[in-house]
Amino acid sequence: MSSDDEQGREPAGQEPEQLALLRDMVREAKVPKAKPRTWRGAPLARELPVARVMVNKGVLHLDRYFDYAVTEELDAQAQPGVRVRVRFGAGAHRVRDGRREGGGLIDGFIVERVAESDYQGALAALAQVVSPEPVLSPELLGLARAVADRYAGSLADVLQLAIPPRNARAEKKAFPPALPAPAVPEAGSWGRYEQGAAFLESLARGGSPRAVWTALPGPMWAREIARAVGATLASGRGALVVVPDGRSVERVDRALGEVLGEGRHAVLTADAGPEKRYREWLAVRRGAVRAAVGTRAAMFAPVRDLGLVVVWDDGDSNLSEQHAPLPHAREVLELRATQDKCGFLLGSTSCTVEAAQLVASGWARPLVAPREQVRLAAPLVRTVGDQELARDEAARAARLPSLAWQTVRQGLKSGPVLVQVPRRGYVPRLACERCRTPARCKHCAGPLEAPDARDLHCGWCGRTDERWVCTECGFNRLRAQIVGARRTAEELGRAFPAVPVRTSGRDHVLDVVPGEPALVVSTPGAEPVAEGGYAAALLLDGWAMLGRPDLRAGEDALRRWIAAASLVRGQEAGGTVVIVAEPTLRPVQALVRWDPVGNAQRELAERAELGFPPVSRMASVSGREGEVEEFLGMTELPAEAEVLGPIPLPVADAGRPRRAQDTPVGERWERALVRVPPGRGAALAAALKVAQAGRMARGGGGGEGVRIRVDPPDIG
Secondary structure, eight states: OOHHHHHHOOOTTOOOHHHHHHHHHHHHSOOOOOOTTTOTTOOBOSSOOEEEEEESOOOGGGOSOEEEEOBGGGTTTOOTTOEEEEEEOOOTTOEETTEEOOOEEEEEEEEEEESSOSOOSOOOBOOEEEESOOOOOHHHHHHHHHHHHHTTOOHHHHHHHHSOOOOHHHHTOOOOOOOOOOOOOOOGGGGGSTTHHHHHHHHHTTOOOEEEEEOOSSTTHHHHHHHHHHHHHHTTOEEEEEOSSHHHHHHHHHHHHHHHOTTSEEEEOGGGOHHHHHHHHHHHHTTSOSEEEESGGGTTOOOTTEEEEEEEOTTSGGGBOSSTTOOBHHHHHHHHHHHHTOEEEEEESSOOHHHHHHHHTTSSEEEOOOHHHHHHHSOEEEEEOHHHHHHOHHHHHHSSOHHHHHHHHHHTTTSOEEEEOSSOSSSOEEEETTTOOBOBOTTTOOBEEOTTSSSOEETTTOOBOSSOOOTTTOOOOEEEEEOOHHHHHHHHHHHSTTSOEEEESSSOOOSEEOSSSOEEEEOTTOOOEETTOBSEEEEOOHHHHHTSSSTTHHHHHHHHHHHHHTTBOOGGGTOEEEEESOTTSHHHHHHHHTOHHHHHHHHHHHHHHHTOTTTSEEEEEEEETTHHHHHHHTOOOOTTOEEEEEEEOOOBOTTSOOOTTOOOBTOOEEEEEEEEOTTOHHHHHHHHHHHHHHHHHTTOOOSSOOEEEESOSOOO
């Protein structure tokens, strides 16, 4: 035996040091993995080795599932509903060892696992399981597909709206189990409504009632929603509430906390930040909470055992999604109520034509208060029409009629007074002070503006006009036809110098104002709540809201007026509302009688006679000149379809605020409307979707392309 052998000998019962070191190194070493790019040579899963994936490509000609191979190493994590990354776009010729390779990485969701693929060629392997969290449930997938089909959109686009972006830190958070079901709340103020208590009792027993609720004026609507949610949770089911804006979310959130206590609901809003938003969404998906409230981003929230969906103020444009395929929260929640066989509550202080149609069709029941309760809760409404304005010296001198001045003075004795003006800005439109002829540009006949109270310039061509003279009477002094919030605040401040004046609008929206005397000037939708209610309200320039070239102008004006008037104290408490508008017009009469339901019913009857939505289904098709006719020419529309147009659209100005669906700046676009009778909306959406998919497949989808919008909210 050599000396080396002597030195390497270890004491009995102990293994050689080098051998132990090697064994530890082998144990700690990671098993070599196949490259994530291709998983070349990696064995496939023994069971269900094929994953059907919905890739995140929102183009219509790729609106289908794609099959990918599942490797043995990803088998446990690659379950239906999880996020994955896949290679997409590799040609069929790029096959090596029976596995397709190449293409770019793209996100997607596993829809299902199957034993074999319908595709006969080689499959690429899943590149990566991003997270084992199953975020896409079968119920959410079915809802997203129904929404995509209704709006002629792609499933991938709907899933982008339905599932928030992943946040790894939020996924690591552990959630406590859901609290036990609460006790059934008392009916409370629901007792003011016919069948209000019965609606809550049905929810508490596990029923699924559907109702269109015309809420009484005042601040109780949020608490009434909370009681309906509480009754649903008491039955062991979940509830979802969707409201138009963050201020409404805060009110319902506060009411839910008061009625249910903390820890029973989540708040889902797009502006909450990525981590908080995803954390709240996960709390709902994992069942840690059974209720959720949020803006339109919450309409797809994966509430477990859904028993009730609530949408508040469905006439608000904020509930219409601005990203493809542009769904409306009301329609999505209707689909959810039908799909999940759950309760449905559509509430507002006003009433849209769509809500009236749900009642007329028998799909939902009306939930209204008797007239005695309406008279107790609503303020007194008085009108000032054109004839009164013509005879009123105060109105000609300072725009406010004498009745308005008297109402403001009387109201300020007991509390704040709300003044609603229909437009934002500083003197948005100008007219001759003597004859009220609109001031227009000499060059292009566009409207003259003075947004900063400086030089006049044209709102269309931008040219200035330093020596304007009225073309009708020769007068050279201008007055605002519609005075903005800042200008109105200045005028009222001079008239009531001892009273504080607050403004609420686009730049700064107030939520609550004290109950002490003050003038609160607000644009529609930005009205703050006053502690104890407003003593009075002025609704100015009503003709401007009614005169918009829009099918919904009257309905929308009434909704905004009632929303503001609902913040005023009841008639018994001295609450008074003065509206400056022609009293013979139907929306004005509906406000005076406080009868939004009757107005919606009459509007629905007229639209049915004329074949207008929502009785008919309609889609808009817009594009550059010539493209719309070409697109419609290759579309196999239903035989009953009627094409209106195309007509040119206004050219977008670079200096104007832009929305997601505005036409490109400086380009000439046109629009056509396609109308079909009731029952043919699905066929219309399918035909437009097929035509758009074919156009994109042929390479016609570059640039802005042709835009399709089913059920457009604004048809002129």
